[in-house]
Amino acid sequence: MATVYFDEATRRYSKDGAPAVDHVTLDIADGEFLVLVGPSGCGKSTSLRMLAGLEPVDGGRILVDGHDQKGVRPRDRDIAMVFQSYALYPNMSAAQNMAFALDNSKVAKAEIRSRVAEAARILELEDLLDRKPGQMSGGQRQRVAMGRAIVRQPKVFCMDEPLSNLDAKLRVSTRSQIAGLQRRLGITTVYVTHDQVEAMTMGHRVAVLRDGRLQQVAPPDELYDRPVNTFVAAFIGSPAITLVDAPVRDGRADVHGLEVPIDRSLAGAAGERVTVGVRPESWRIVPESDPEGIDLTVELVESLGSESFVYGRRGPLDPADDAPDTERVTIKTEKRVPVAVGETVRVRPVESEVHVFDGSSGERLVG
Known part of the structure; x- marks a missing residue:
């Protein structure tokens, strides 16, 4: 587990264009489930990718446990990423997909089997370990992607709209599984979504972004009851205010x-x-x-x-x-x-x- 601190973090894709992420300052506590939410193009996924090391930080800095991540390679950050597209290897079984990163890190075979078995138990995947992604439903593939992140035992989970490819009913059940899983594991989690219902039901706190700028960070109830401006008031709540x-x-x-x-x-x-x-x-x-x-x-x-x-x-x-x-x-x-x-x-x-x-x-x- 770890603390995460965005200190005036900025990302520009071009010198003349507006920043995709504009001087964002955000303090995420150890073990917290924080949700980044906002409309398309607001900078939420870019912020997540900056934390994971998949995008550079053009200004400011990002600290994990007080250590500046500038120059630290993604593989060395001890951050596990769960993508929207699942990103599973189609020729590998669920167990092999979950064990892939550990195999590459030369973890002992017995330790890999133990971690995969424990993750499968938590995610109720024990009967699916021998199946390949093409033989599984969307929800099952998403749980395998979650399992691949869990077995690494990272300091931080980064989740980039992991439920957007699921149907409405499956999204409801899977988001409760993810929230319950995070509570049990206690791993600091940064979760990106454009769905304000997901944000309000899953996060300890919710950070609302607009045009790369942070608008408000607060627990869901406070965000709803005391929005700091008309943008947050209109974005949070369905039907709208x-x-x-x-x-x-x-x-x-x-x-x-x-x-x-x-x-x-x-x-x-x-x-x-x-x-x-x-x-x-x-x-x-x-x-x-x-x-x-x-x-x-x-x-x-x-x-x-x-x-x-x-x-x-x-x-x-x-x-x-x-x-x-x-x-x-x-x-x-x-x-x-x-x-x-x-x-x-x-x-x-x-x-x-x-x-x-x-x-x-x-x-x-x-x-």
């Missing part, structure tokens, strides 16, 4: 005609406009007579069995209108709240759960 550009008058923000009070400590920091964010579960359907509500016309209802998501908008439905509409709102409802497309519902937000961001910078306003 409703963000409304709202003018401020007398300490109140006008959200679609609904006046939302702004905390007095925020009113001074806010300019003439703020961005107000309300998550789906923070809206309440209220009686038509409620003076503090706003009316929405229901456009779509997504029923998930135990709950539903209602997508509504201000004003009547217009079938010809497919352009983005800033007046659309997403509401989470319970199973027994009947709502149909075309109906009008009156809603208002829970004031204590409203997020307020600066209208210009998008940064969270903190009182």
